[in-house]
Every structure is written in C-alpha cells, then in structure tokens.
Amino acid sequence: MDKIGKYEFVAEPFHCDFSGRMFLGHLGNQMLNAADFHSTDRGFGMKYLMTINRSWVLSRLAIEMMEMPGQHEHYTVETWVESAMKFFTNRNFCVAAGDGRIFGYGRSIWAMIDTETRQPTDIYSIDNGAIDKWIVADKPCPIEKNSRVKMSENADFMRCIDINYNDIDINGHVNSVKYIEHVLDLWDIAWYREHRLKRFEIAYVAEAHEGDKLSFYREQTAENECCVRLVKSEPTGINAEVCRCKLVFVNH
Amino acid sequence: MDKIGKYEFVAEPFHCDFSGRMFLGHLGNQMLNAADFHSTDRGFGMKYLMTINRSWVLSRLAIEMMEMPGQHEHYTVETWVESAMKFFTNRNFCVAAGDGRIFGYGRSIWAMIDTETRQPTDIYSIDNGAIDKWIVADKPCPIEKNSRVKMSENADFMRCIDINYNDIDINGHVNSVKYIEHVLDLWDIAWYREHRLKRFEIAYVAEAHEGDKLSFYREQTAENECCVRLVKSEPTGINAEVCRCKLVFVNH
Numbered sequence: 001m002d003k004i005g006k007y008e009f010v011a012e013p014f015h016c017d018f019s020g021r022m023f024l025g026h027l028g029n030q031m032l033n034a035a036d037f038h039s040t041d042r043g044f045g046m047k048y049l050m051t052i053n054r055s056w057v058l059s060r061l062a063i064e065m066m067e068m069p070g071q072h073e074h075y076t077v078e079t080w081v082e083s084a085m086k087f088f089t090n091r092n093f094c095v096a097a098g099d100g101r102i103f104g105y106g107r108s109i110w111a112m113i114d115t116e117t118r119q120p121t122d123i124y125s126i127d128n129g130a131i132d133k134w135i136v137a138d139k140p141c142p143i144e145k146n147s148r149v150k151m152s153e154n155a156d157f158m159r160c161i162d163i164n165y166n167d168i169d170i171n172g173h174v175n176s177v178k179y180i181e182h183v184l185d186l187w188d189i190a191w192y193r194e195h196r197l198k199r200f201e202i203a204y205v206a207e208a209h210e211g212d213k214l215s216f217y218r219e220q221t222a223e224n225e226c227c228v229r230l231v232k233s234e235p236t237g238i239n240a241e242v243c244r245c246k247l248v249f250v251n252h
Numbered sequence: 253m254d255k256i257g258k259y260e261f262v263a264e265p266f267h268c269d270f271s272g273r274m275f276l277g278h279l280g281n282q283m284l285n286a287a288d289f290h291s292t293d294r295g296f297g298m299k300y301l302m303t304i305n306r307s308w309v310l311s312r313l314a315i316e317m318m319e320m321p322g323q324h325e326h327y328t329v330e331t332w333v334e335s336a337m338k339f340f341t342n343r344n345f346c347v348a349a350g351d352g353r354i355f356g357y358g359r360s361i362w363a364m365i366d367t368e369t370r371q372p373t374d375i376y377s378i379d380n381g382a383i384d385k386w387i388v389a390d391k392p393c394p395i396e397k398n399s400r401v402k403m404s405e406n407a408d409f410m411r412c413i414d415i416n417y418n419d420i421d422i423n424g425h426v427n428s429v430k431y432i433e434h435v436l437d438l439w440d441i442a443w444y445r446e447h448r449l450k451r452f453e454i455a456y457v458a459e460a461h462e463g464d465k466l467s468f469y470r471e472q473t474a475e476n477e478c479c480v481r482l483v484k485s486e487p488t489g490i491n492a493e494v495c496r497c498k499l500v501f502v503n504h
Contacts, residue, residue: 185416
C-alpha cells in the first residue's frame, strides 16, 4: 500500500460561502476524514485504537491556501505522516484540483492518548513501532510549521456564545471543526469580500462541553494578522482556555 | 437514464452527534445534494437553470426517520420526482443502508423562480415540459405529506441569535440546512438522550441575510410534538417570519 493516501471530494453547494468558495471548516473536516481513511487503511485508525483503549487527539492544525475549491469543483486531499516521535506525529496534507493545480497545504500534530487515563501514550508501543513503516520524510509541504500562537493579555473581548447540541461530537466534546467555524464567524462578509484567508492555525488546549459558554478574545498581531483565544466558562464557574488561533489574511 | 437517482454517502465522524448518529442537518444536506445530482444529470439542474435565469427554490422539506445512519456507516439516498404542477414539483427521497434496510424517507416541494423578478415561473416552460419524462408516480414514499404547520400566537420566545458568515450561502441567504441546525439546537443533549427525532418538517417563508437576527418561538402542540417559528429582525427594523417547523419526537 502506498504510504501516501489520496482521497477525492467535491465542493458541495452548501459547503461554500457567499463567494462560492468552500468554507474552511468543511475543508478542514475533509482533511480530518482523509486522515481517518489513511490511518484506518494502514492499521492505526481510530476504530482499531478504540479496541486497545487508545485514541488519536488532534493537537494542532495549520491550513494554508492559495485558493479555495469553488462550488461543484472536484478536489483531492493527499495525506501522509511526515514524522513520528514518542508522543506526537506530524501529518501533512496537500489539496489539489483535478488538473493537479495546488489549492493549498495543511500540517497537523496528533497525540495518542490512553482513553481511560486521558494521558499521552507511546505511539511506538502500537504494533512494534509500525508507524515507522509509513513515514514519508521527503514529500514537500511548503508551508510554515505550526507556530506557538503568542497573545498578550490585551486581546479584545468579542462575544460569548452557548455551546449547543450541534457542536458536540461522539466524544462529548465540541468538535474540532466547530471551533474553526465559530472563530471565522468573528469577521463579517464585508471583511471577507475584501480579504482572503490565507492561513489558519489552531492549537487545541482543552475540551469544551455542552452547557459551557465560549468567549472569544481577539488581538491584531500584525497587518492582516489576528490571533483569537477561546475561553470556556463551565456551569461550575471554572474558566479555562480551550484553544488559540492565528489567522493571516491577504487583500483580494 | 433511470428516472430514479441513487447516490452513496458515508456518515462522517464529525457529521454525527454525541450518540454517534448522523445530525439531521447533514442528512438533509445530502438529500439536497442528491436532488442536485439527479436534476443536473437529467438536464434541469441549477447550473443549467442559471443560464436561462431560472432557479429551484426549496419550499418545504419533511424528513421522517426510523433510524439514523451511525458513524462510518454507508448509506444511499434515492430521489425522484413524484409529481409536477405548473409552479411546484414534489421530490421524494428514500434513505437506506448498504444492506437495503430503510433508514427513512423525505418529501420536498420546490418552486421554480425567475432569478431576475424572483417570481414563480412555469416549470413546463422548460424544454417543452421535459419534467414529465422523469415523473415516478408509483414509487412508495410511506410518510405523511408536508402539512401546514399551525401555530398560535402563544409560542414561547426561546432565544435570539446573530446570523454569521458561516450561515450564508452563495445566494447571500441563510442556507436551508442552517435553519434546521439552529432549530435542533433549541433542545439539549439531555433531551436527545431521552428522545429520538422521528419527523422534522420545515416550511420556508422568506429569506434571512447576514446581519439579521433570528428569533425562535416554540410551542408544544401535542405530546412529543413541537412547532417552532423563526422570525428575522433586519437592521432596518423590519421583522418577518422566515420559516416554520414541526418536530415529532418519540421516547427512546
């Protein structure tokens, strides 16, 4: 089996925004689907891991796009494991059109946890370090690595939203894609008419649950660059950071 | 070409709820995709209609499920035109598992409009009434037709939300699926643990736009049956009903 997985998708009408280009959240979802297909086909997917009380947890995701697939357009997502360490793997993505034109790239970092203790576990303990068989170190992914998102204490409070039924996945947490959507909702269509989102980065810190409230704090960190911190307020009164994002826009 | 279209899908992890069953909104989206594929392949799809300044507009949708596809499960959506009149067509859906087991059915009503005047136009004016070639009057769709959703003036105000970037599709309106999601968010996970949504009906009345606020009014109309009215408040101060839903739950 090829070390690189390649999966075909189409940009569905209701997954496209006002401009007829795919929403980043839906593209991110297809990347995560591609990761799921790739790892399942190679013996280290979620379904198998569940049977041995292990699970992949997405820790960081960066997506950088030159262009977004347009409505009804077919595109492919390639994915491969660039490297693996004891507690983390780096998985990359390449999104391309049917004619081979590159739309963009993604980089992600995954931890493996013990589903009972919720603690990180050794990836190399799975099937005698079988992950090493699948590493592709030399395929280019010409975008910057996931960075540390630095924010000051001066970020502006933007809004607070309730976490609802549609935000929660089978793990009982807000699903990774929903955070992306809620963050992108901080800008209005007038902004997106003038600016294209070039790069989106998210670092997941803690999990939010139904009944929590999510507060969004935004800070402009450079021209056309903003960082966003999401803080949950649990019904018990506990507040905690759940994730942090960096967005880089370019003028249209 | 067969009069009935049949399309294969898979229940993606992030399209499933806390219980591992598909969200109704995503299933509705796949029904609308199936409708798009079916009509496009038969010469009366959106893309062709755009070239003659016509468009399909979804007027009503009813979905009734015995069971929802579970995470990673493959399912098919069959769709066909049950009947056509001058200004409306009835399009039905059947959702089934790979082994033929029926998950549920859908019924929808579509108008054809002139995209310049936004007025209904004669469906039979397209290609000399070609729609008649595709009618399948005898395939069973054993669920009730779309009903008139009756509500009193005593519905309870539930919440008011902002319409954001991710709600809006290429037409500049809130997409049909987003209303379904926002309505289902009126109930919490504790409710869904105890109740299964058996039937969901929606009648679209007017279009909401970014910057509008959406208010939700809910009324219990029978045991395990609720109706919901969505009212938009435009920045200009105009208020108008945008859609009305009926939900029938059964105890788990």
